[in-house]
Amino acid sequence: MRPFGYARVADADTAIATVREHPGGAFLAGGTTEVDLVRQNVLRPDLLVDINDLPLAGIEDRPDGGLRIGALARMSDVAEAAGVADRFPMLAQALLLGASAQLRNMASMGGNLCQRVRCGYFRDATSPCNKRDPGSGCAAIDGFHRGHAVLGTSDQCIAVHPSDAAVALVALDAMVRTRGPGGERSIAIDDFFLLPGDTPDRERALEHGELITAIEVPAVPVARRSVYVKVRDRASYEFALASVAAAIHVQDGAIADVRLALGGVATKPWRARAAERSLLGGPATPDAFAEAAGRELAAAVPRPLNAYKVELARRTIVRALTALAEDGR
Amino acid sequence: MGTDIKAPPVTGAGARTITLTVNGRERGLRVEPRVSLLDALREHLGLTGSKKGCDQGACGACTVWVDGRRVLACLTLAVTCQGREVTTIEGLGDGDDLHPMQAAFVAHDALQCGYCTPGQIMSAVALLREGHAADDAEIAEWMSGNLCRCAAYPNIRAAIREVRDAAGGA
Numbered sequence A: 001m002r003p004f005g006y007a008r009v010a011d012a013d014t015a016i017a018t019v020r021e022h023p024g025g026a027f028l029a030g031g032t033t034e035v036d037l038v039r040q041n042v043l044r045p046d047l048l049v050d051i052n053d054l055p056l057a058g059i060e061d062r063p064d065g066g067l068r069i070g071a072l073a074r075m076s077d078v079a080e081a082a083g084v085a086d087r088f089p090m091l092a093q094a095l096l097l098g099a100s101a102q103l104r105n106m107a108s109m110g111g112n113l114c115q116r117v118r119c120g121y122f123r124d125a126t127s128p129c130n131k132r133d134p135g136s137g138c139a140a141i142d143g144f145h146r147g148h149a150v151l152g153t154s155d156q157c158i159a160v161h162p163s164d165a166a167v168a169l170v171a172l173d174a175m176v177r178t179r180g181p182g183g184e185r186s187i188a189i190d191d192f193f194l195l196p197g198d199t200p201d202r203e204r205a206l207e208h209g210e211l212i213t214a215i216e217v218p219a220v221p222v223a224r225r226s227v228y229v230k231v232r233d234r235a236s237y238e239f240a241l242a243s244v245a246a247a248i249h250v251q252d253g254a255i256a257d258v259r260l261a262l263g264g265v266a267t268k269p270w271r272a273r274a275a276e277r278s279l280l281g282g283p284a285t286p287d288a289f290a291e292a293a294g295r296e297l298a299a300a301v302p303r304p305l306n307a308y309k310v311e312l313a314r315r316t317i318v319r320a321l322t323a324l325a326e327d328g329r
Numbered sequence B: 001m002g003t004d005i006k007a008p009p010v011t012g013a014g015a016r017t018i019t020l021t022v023n024g025r026e027r028g029l030r031v032e033p034r035v036s037l038l039d040a041l042r043e044h045l046g047l048t049g050s051k052k053g054c055d056q057g058a059c060g061a062c063t064v065w066v067d068g069r070r071v072l073a074c075l076t077l078a079v080t081c082q083g084r085e086v087t088t089i090e091g092l093g094d095g096d097d098l099h100p101m102q103a104a105f106v107a108h109d110a111l112q113c114g115y116c117t118p119g120q121i122m123s124a125v126a127l128l129r130e131g132h133a134a135d136d137a138e139i140a141e142w143m144s145g146n147l148c149r150c151a152a153y154p155n156i157r158a159a160i161r162e163v164r165d166a167a168g169g170a
Ligand SMILES: Cc1cc2nc3c(=O)[nH]c(=O)nc-3n(C[C@H](O)[C@H](O)[C@H](O)COP(=O)(O)OP(=O)(O)OC[C@H]3O[C@@H](n4cnc5c(N)ncnc54)[C@H](O)[C@@H]3O)c2cc1C
Pocket: A026, A027, A028, A029, A030, A031, A032, A033, A034, A035, A036, A071, A072, A097, A098, A099, A100, A103, A106, A107, A108, A109, A110, A111, A112, A113, A114, A115, A162, A163, A164, A165, A210, A211, A212, A213, A237, A238, A239, A240, B056, B057, B058
């Protein structure tokens, strides 16, 4: 591994200032992305600023039914927090279906949102990759792209955003709270993640040295009955080929409220708004679910090795919604 | 700038002395920031029980406990363990006096080559403490972070079941 400096800091201002002063500096939380990619030579920070002593690990139920998750709360602790399992089962499930018990003990929620893509060409540190080395090309588009995205792609990058938790958070309209040199701000999670477009190296709406302090989830009553369905190559400890975070509320035979987001098939955690529009007010039947899924995936750009994902995503949507509808009967 | 002036943190890439508790003993060692906890244990402290399978967080062979929680030593930087308590497989039993989980692995033949075994055992003991071993499906899910190339999985689960039942529940 290349050498880098290290500083363990105790307060947010020092952490932010220290990273700001070092153009090659980065925050270090659980390290499960950062240490891995530094060792692979994909990331080359000259300084890691250890933020684990910052008091940002709290998980708070809000009296209004919402939730505030500190950026340093670990995936395992968030998944097991009573308020999360009761109010936002899709989030608890997404967390528990991610990584492994050891990784979940290490990985922070802020780090989870900032994790990097699992594209093998990005990770090998030598192939052409516009995300790692802007302008060098994309080895995946004409290469091995079986795991890559069909939604939100560009001709510069087709890598999938790998987070499971972020898919649930996008369905829940979470807000990302940050603190930076310009003070504090709140970013709607859908705006936090950027499409690759012409700048796939920019994945998040964060400035250098801007620290995520918390993730705020508003009260979402429909989420009390919600699911996260993850389809993958093996039963556990694997990233999604397709995943769905879903919640519906049916009243008098019609869908009165719905949340739907997709993972494993898109370049950012994907809110399925076209499908939601198609479902709202209609019947909660498998035909209506299939119709809605089809509308969302009409925009898909399949390639030879990942064309199966269009059908896989469609069926995963139908399965998730059908499970919820049957459960609600 | 606020009035609260703090000394700038130490930021160098050179070796520094850290102190941590390993298996109940306080240890000091000099490491560069880039040294993983796994390499610190194996190469600096001579504790070679924790294994390096992938060095990428993908196999679980390096599983140890930091402050009582199971984590991956390959993705943990040793410098971040300053002041923390690390437990490795060497800290589990006492010489020939094996921890019940170690004894159960032997009794159930829960290994072939044995390379994954220290990580499996560190995970298995933590698993029972976490309370996620109600049935085989739950054990498999919560042990999924420990791969076994020899596929000793059924016997590993049998060993875990035995210790769970002897301890009176999950
Ligand atoms: C083998 C393996 C399997 C995995 N499987 C899954 C899976 O199935 N599903 C899934 O969702 N994830 C999975 N992951 C990814 C894992 O969830 C992430 O690596 C983890 O969440 C990152 O969190 P961290 O605290 O370790 O971040 P770090 O590695 O410490 O940091 C990651 C990045 O975020 C930045 N950062 C960290 N905290 C902050 C902050 N507060 N503000 C601003 N920037 C910050 C860092 O500078 C760094 O660039 C897997 C990882 C591995 C290694």
